Amino acid sequence: MLYQQLVQWAQEVWNTRCPDQNSVTIWASAECANRLAQTQVRPGRKLRRKSRYDGFETLDCPVIVPISDYGTRGKKMVLTSSAGAFAFRFTDDSGEPFEVIYACTYFGDDAQDLTAIALVPEDKLDTWAAFEFMCARTVRPRIRRRRDVYIIGGTDAFFDPTVEWDDVILSEELKTKLLDDMEAFFTKGVDLYRQLKLPPFRKLLLAGVPGTGKTMLCAAMAKLAIKRGCVVVYVSGADRDGASFEKIQRALQAVTAARYPVLLIVEELDAYLQGDDKARVLNVLDGIESPNNPKGALMLATTNYPEAIDERITKRPGRLDRIFIIPPIHDEAQAELMLRHYMADQWQDDHQKVIARLVDQPGAFVREVALHARMLAAHEHCADVSLDMLEKSVTSLLKQVHSESDFLNPRRPISMVSSSSKKSSSRNPFGWKDESED
Ligand SMILES: Nc1ncnc2c1ncn2[C@@H]1O[C@H](COP(=O)(O)OP(=O)(O)O)[C@@H](O)[C@H]1O
Numbered sequence: 001m002l003y004q005q006l007v008q009w010a011q012e013v014w015n016t017r018c019p020d021q022n023s024v025t026i027w028a029s030a031e032c033a034n035r036l037a038q039t040q041v042r043p044g045r046k047l048r049r050k051s052r053y054d055g056f057e058t059l060d061c062p063v064i065v066p067i068s069d070y071g072t073r074g075k076k077m078v079l080t081s082s083a084g085a086f087a088f089r090f091t092d093d094s095g096e097p098f099e100v101i102y103a104c105t106y107f108g109d110d111a112q113d114l115t116a117i118a119l120v121p122e123d124k125l126d127t128w129a130a131f132e133f134m135c136a137r138t139v140r141p142r143i144r145r146r147r148d149v150y151i152i153g154g155t156d157a158f159f160d161p162t163v164e165w166d167d168v169i170l171s172e173e174l175k176t177k178l179l180d181d182m183e184a185f186f187t188k189g190v191d192l193y194r195q196l197k198l199p200p201f202r203k204l205l206l207a208g209v210p211g212t213g214k215t216m217l218c219a220a221m222a223k224l225a226i227k228r229g230c231v232v233v234y235v236s237g238a239d240r241d242g243a244s245f246e247k248i249q250r251a252l253q254a255v256t257a258a259r260y261p262v263l264l265i266v267e268e269l270d271a272y273l274q275g276d277d278k279a280r281v282l283n284v285l286d287g288i289e290s291p292n293n294p295k296g297a298l299m300l301a302t303t304n305y306p307e308a309i310d311e312r313i314t315k316r317p318g319r320l321d322r323i324f325i326i327p328p329i330h331d332e333a334q335a336e337l338m339l340r341h342y343m344a345d346q347w348q349d350d351h352q353k354v355i356a357r358l359v360d361q362p363g364a365f366v367r368e369v370a371l372h373a374r375m376l377a378a379h380e381h382c383a384d385v386s387l388d389m390l391e392k393s394v395t396s397l398l399k400q401v402h403s404e405s406d407f408l409n410p411r412r413p414i415s416m417v418s419s420s421s422k423k424s425s426s427r428n429p430f431g432w433k434d435e436s437e438d
């Protein structure tokens with residue numbers, strides 16, 4: 001048994017270094033060996049009452065192969081969790097120095113979980129516990145209900161859950177299905193998962209061409225989730241660090257640490273499915289590395305490029321629980337709603353004439369059309385947006401969209417679709433079963 005060898009080794013070290021003191025052997029927290037904790041919890045740090053941490057020394061332990069994991073922090077690559085042996089030095093309340101002999105390693109070859117033991121003077125357990133707690137807090141982001149939204153990768157400006165549910169213009173049926181799914185999961189699903197001894201982690205994917213309102217929908221869902229007591233963890237790959245698995249990992253730690261139900265939003269999931277990260281994301285989706293938050297975690301992932309999410313994910317049961325296709329505008333009634341919404345008080349009845357040209361376009365297109373027309377009016381010092389201006393705006397934006405999709409993205413089959421393209425292909429260009437159509 002490896003732990004017997006480990007304890008024996010630690011006892012021998014103890015007997016040479018602290019021959020006059022008694023110790024107890026305890027299972028310890030693996031976070032004390034974490035490189036982030038070791039660099040951020042500095043010597044001199046106060047612990048409990050007057051006790052303090054004084055630094056550490058790396059020990060050579062014949063039964064541990066020192067090995068570290070690594071990940072990104074800011075722009076740098078840094079070492080993270082480590083297997084290794086250390087002597088941690090402390091000063092107790094009365095000014096007496098003492099040491100803790102600590103060893104942390106992988107048991108078995110599957111290299112999943114680090115396990116650690118420590119030899120601690122019996123009357124110093126309080127100080128040691130305070131140190132363990134501090135290391136753990138440094139490694140794992142702590143979630144207290146000080147905030148409703150935690151953003152990983154980016155600033156608060158990346159995500160603002162203030163969108164009203166009613167402002168998202170999509171079929172009522174689709175919206176209701178999505179909302180019902182969230183409600184059912186948090187009210188009944190979580191208990192069901194627990195009865196089946198599964199971590200309550202449900203995974204939904206919103207897929208659609210760019211600009212159909214997926215991000216907007218996430219923000220509106222987040223607003224409702226917060227209202228029903230959830231914490232929102234939002235992961236963005238849009239900052240300088242890009243889409244790295246380390247972000248997903250940090251998000252999952254936050255999800256696990258939260259003492260509240262969590263809505264986890266992962267934008268552009270396809271971007272994380274590249275290189276070595278792919279296998280790790282699959283592990284998360286498969287449940288091997290799923291977060292275990294007893295209150296439940298619902299993941300809402302989005303993708304503009306579902307062709308990058310291969311069949312191993314979409315067709316294998318359990319990896320994604322449901323896929324919702326978020327379609328472009330599907331009929332004239334919806335186009336009118338959208339145009340009226342974005343024209344607001346500038347709306348005139350004759351604007352209806354452009355509506356047919358908006359069908360099959362994503363919502364973002366209509367918003368741009370309205371904005372552009374209103375700019376034209378302002379430029380020409382007109383109080384109202386004439387039909388002519390609106391038509392010009394549609395024409396010029398359609399032209400732009402076509403030239404962009406030919407010019408910038410020749411390989412991407414999915415881009416904003418023109419109103420002349422076939423309806424079926426634009427509604428569900430991915431060939432998946434569309435949850436909104438059953
Ligand atoms: N279904 C929609 N209803 C209302 N506005 C929309 C819709 N789709 C897009 N928009 C407008 O376009 C903008 C961009 O959409 P976004 O949610 O970022 O699209 P996606 O994430 O699908 O690429 C939104 O902020 C909103 O102003």
Ligand SMILES: [Mg+2]
Pocket residue numbers: 214215216267302
């Ligand atoms: Mg988006």
